[in-house]
Amino acid sequence: MQTVLLYCCCQKKMYVCLFFSPVCEIEVPERLSSCYEHLQRYNLIERCVSVPVREGTEDEIMLVHSSDYLEVVKSTEKMKEEELQKTSAEYDAVYFHPTTYRCAKLAVGATLELVDAVMSGRTRNGMALVRPPGHHSQRNAANGFCIFNNVAIAAKHAQKKYGLQRLSIYLILIVDWDVHHGQGIQYIFDEDPSVLYFSWHRFEHQQFWPSLRASDYDAVGQGKGKGFNINVPWNKVGMGNADYVAVFLYVLLPLAFEFDPELVLVSAGYDSGIGDPEGQMCATPECFAHLTHFLMQLAKGKLCMVLEGGYHLRSLSESVCMTIKTLLGDPLPHLSGEMAPCLSALESIHNVRAAHKQYWKCLAYESTIPLQDLSTRSYQTGKAESEQTGAQFITPQEAGKSHNDEVIKTDRFLELHMKKMMSLKPPVRTAVAVGESLTHLLPPSVQIEKGMDAKELNITISGFDAELAKEEKVLKMLAVLEKIIKKEVTNGLAKTSVAPLSLAFVLKHCSDLNVQKVLCVFVGDMDMKIDLGDGKVLLINISAKQSEQSNTKYNIFFHWKEDIETTTFFSAVTGFILPVAYSYQPDLTVIVIGHNQTFSNDGISLLLSLLQGLAQSQVLVLIQDTELKLLQDILMVLTNDFTPFFGSYTPALKENVQMIKELRQQLQQEWKMLQCSGK
Ligand code: X5A
Numbered sequence: 001m002q003t004v005l006l007y008c009c010c011q012k013k014m015y016v017c018l019f020f021s022p023v024c025e026i027e028v029p030e031r032l033s034s035c036y037e038h039l040q041r042y043n044l045i046e047r048c049v050s051v052p053v054r055e056g057t058e059d060e061i062m063l064v065h066s067s068d069y070l071e072v073v074k075s076t077e078k079m080k081e082e083e084l085q086k087t088s089a090e091y092d093a094v095y096f097h098p099t100t101y102r103c104a105k106l107a108v109g110a111t112l113e114l115v116d117a118v119m120s121g122r123t124r125n126g127m128a129l130v131r132p133p134g135h136h137s138q139r140n141a142a143n144g145f146c147i148f149n150n151v152a153i154a155a156k157h158a159q160k161k162y163g164l165q166r167l168s169i170y171l172i173l174i175v176d177w178d179v180h181h182g183q184g185i186q187y188i189f190d191e192d193p194s195v196l197y198f199s200w201h202r203f204e205h206q207q208f209w210p211s212l213r214a215s216d217y218d219a220v221g222q223g224k225g226k227g228f229n230i231n232v233p234w235n236k237v238g239m240g241n242a243d244y245v246a247v248f249l250y251v252l253l254p255l256a257f258e259f260d261p262e263l264v265l266v267s268a269g270y271d272s273g274i275g276d277p278e279g280q281m282c283a284t285p286e287c288f289a290h291l292t293h294f295l296m297q298l299a300k301g302k303l304c305m306v307l308e309g310g311y312h313l314r315s316l317s318e319s320v321c322m323t324i325k326t327l328l329g330d331p332l333p334h335l336s337g338e339m340a341p342c343l344s345a346l347e348s349i350h351n352v353r354a355a356h357k358q359y360w361k362c363l364a365y366e367s368t369i370p371l372q373d374l375s376t377r378s379y380q381t382g383k384a385e386s387e388q389t390g391a392q393f394i395t396p397q398e399a400g401k402s403h404n405d406e407v408i409k410t411d412r413f414l415e416l417h418m419k420k421m422m423s424l425k426p427p428v429r430t431a432v433a434v435g436e437s438l439t440h441l442l443p444p445s446v447q448i449e450k451g452m453d454a455k456e457l458n459i460t461i462s463g464f465d466a467e468l469a470k471e472e473k474v475l476k477m478l479a480v481l482e483k484i485i486k487k488e489v490t491n492g493l494a495k496t497s498v499a500p501l502s503l504a505f506v507l508k509h510c511s512d513l514n515v516q517k518v519l520c521v522f523v524g525d526m527d528m529k530i531d532l533g534d535g536k537v538l539l540i541n542i543s544a545k546q547s548e549q550s551n552t553k554y555n556i557f558f559h560w561k562e563d564i565e566t567t568t569f570f571s572a573v574t575g576f577i578l579p580v581a582y583s584y585q586p587d588l589t590v591i592v593i594g595h596n597q598t599f600s601n602d603g604i605s606l607l608l609s610l611l612q613g614l615a616q617s618q619v620l621v622l623i624q625d626t627e628l629k630l631l632q633d634i635l636m637v638l639t640n641d642f643t644p645f646f647g648s649y650t651p652a653l654k655e656n657v658q659m660i661k662e663l664r665q666q667l668q669q670e671w672k673m674l675q676c677s678g679k
């Protein structure tokens with residue numbers, strides 16, 4: 001399935017600010033041309049379907065904007081410099097050029113073409129590289145470089161065109177990862193429960209532009225729209241990869257899965273990335289790959305990215321490349337830096353969750369600490385906070401550094417950084433080891449493992465197990481494992497008859513091949529002690545069976561109480577397994593579907609999909625005595641041929657939520673991403 005790219009060259013280099021306007025000098029045509037050059041350099045353009053851009057029509061623009069405002073914008077086309085400057089001054093942080101109207105129409109048109117390409121099923125997902133950006137613009141006003149609200153228009157257009165067809169409300173999620181608050185989008189959908197708007201933004205207790213009271217976490221929407229506006233304010237600069245991932249795991253993903261949208265639009269601004277002069281944040285380009293990957297699991301993969309801000313040309317371009325590479329289904333890069341969210345981020349997360357508790361089932365068992373306490377405390381603590389995740393990268397506030405030095409330093413960092421990441425992509429994605437009887441059912445894209453002989457594999461298993469290890473099944477499984485480790489394939493699947501024993505072989509072989517960190521998630525009964533070789537293996541076992549076992553850092557067991565209604569164990573995945581996995585940063589993930597496992601196919605597929613974000617997407621799945629349907633679902637996820645629908649959200653049993661909470665508390669000193677509150 002394909003990814004579409006719409007590139008709006010916006011009359012080449014014409015659309016620039018003609019007069020002196022310091023706030024606007026960063027929004028330049030090179031933002032687009034630089035992205036395009038980088039995409040070319042990494043051979044990404046030819047891997048996408050390019051769709052020509054058209055102008056948005058007046059009717060389309062008026063889905064969001066008033067006709068009076070449209071006339072004002074139209075009138076700027078014929079203006080001389082002085083008039084342009086005067087009209088610009090009527091708005092906050094905006095400039096008009098004689099080509100602005102045409103470019104703004106193209107930006108709208110490109111965004112709508114993208115939505116139509118995705119909605120019609122012509123492509124799975126895509127990105128529109130456009131300017132001017134849109135998320136600040138309002139019904140009657142241009143604002144913050146934005147003329148027409150591209151993403152808001154797209155949401156209205158999709159609902160009108162595809163909602164009416166089906167005579168039902170069409171739910172849309174808008175994720176705004178630009179570093180500024182897209183207040184324009186918030187205002188437009190404030191009372192609308194059919195559009196869930198999420199935005200994180202540099203806020204600094206309302207000191208940062210646009211300095212609105214309505215950008216804080218307690219702006220949850222109004223009237224019928226209460227609960228459908230999510231604001232995550234950043235009260236400090238320097239937020240990095242861990243902070244961004246934590247907000248996705250603890251705020252956006254639970255709410256988004258519960259909301260269950262049919263389409264996801266992203267206001268993809270990259271001023272939230274490292275080196276950006278506006279944002280002053282530290283997230284590296286590969287972080288955007290991970291954010292994209294998370295969002296690809298929603299709405300059957302129907303995901304439309306629309307460029308907003310991003311003013312550090314290199315950071316912007318590399319991040320756009322990472323986004324598109326991920327949309328295309330390439331393996332994900334390692335996230336760099338220590339994975340531990342900072343206190344200020346934890347506080348914001350806690351506050352948003354508390355503010356939304358009453359509107360979302362997944363937050364039902366949140367603690368109800370008065371919000372006032374926390375926010376007062378944060379004012380008192382001020383800048384005293386110590387741990388800051390992004391600190392090992394370039395923090396723009398580093399003493400004594402001029403802005404120019406910073407840009408050069410960030411540039412060099414990005415150059416080194418990107419080289420190794422862009423090469424990731426073995427020719428074959430999936431290798432499979434199954435019995436003869438199943439091979440005819442496999443998708444054509446997989447490589448069927450013929451098996452190697454024991455000598456080739458260099459197996460060092462001795463004693464009682466040595467004979468077993470020579471069995472054909474085991475040899476095939478280890479051959480698949482070896483291909484993954486040697487990066488000949490990205491992932492693999494093997495059928496086994498005794499899952500715990502197979503796992504033991506796999507782990508032994510990993511250790512022989514010197515794999516440093518293996519994450520192993522075992523669902524079902526394990527009934528066997530396995531040597532975890534200190535720190536080299538992290539084992540999480542989820543079972544419906546009770547156990548007396550006590551948890552240690554590297555050996556975690558949890559009993560998931562069985563309940564027919566709630567087989568998806570979603571809260572365990574985003575609230576526990578993923579945070580631990582992201583803290584651990586494995587080099588390989590092994591997922592074992594063992595005996596007596598009680599989870600639904602949807603739950604397993606979701607677990608597997610999300611875990612593909614780790615270990616550069618290198619995953620081995622071992623599967624015991626399971627039905628064909630699950631095997632096929634798993635293969636679909638591994639081969640990336642199709643994004644499944646993970647079933648609708650059902651809230652977890654109170655006991656299970658409680659159990660996850662306790663586990664989180666118990667282990668959050670060891671695995672820092674388990675923290676989700678500033679308490
Ligand atoms: C789209 C965008 C930023 C405006 C900043 C004004 N706008 N100071 O990033």
Ligand code: ZN
Pocket residue numbers: 178179180269271308309310
């Ligand atoms: Zn921005």
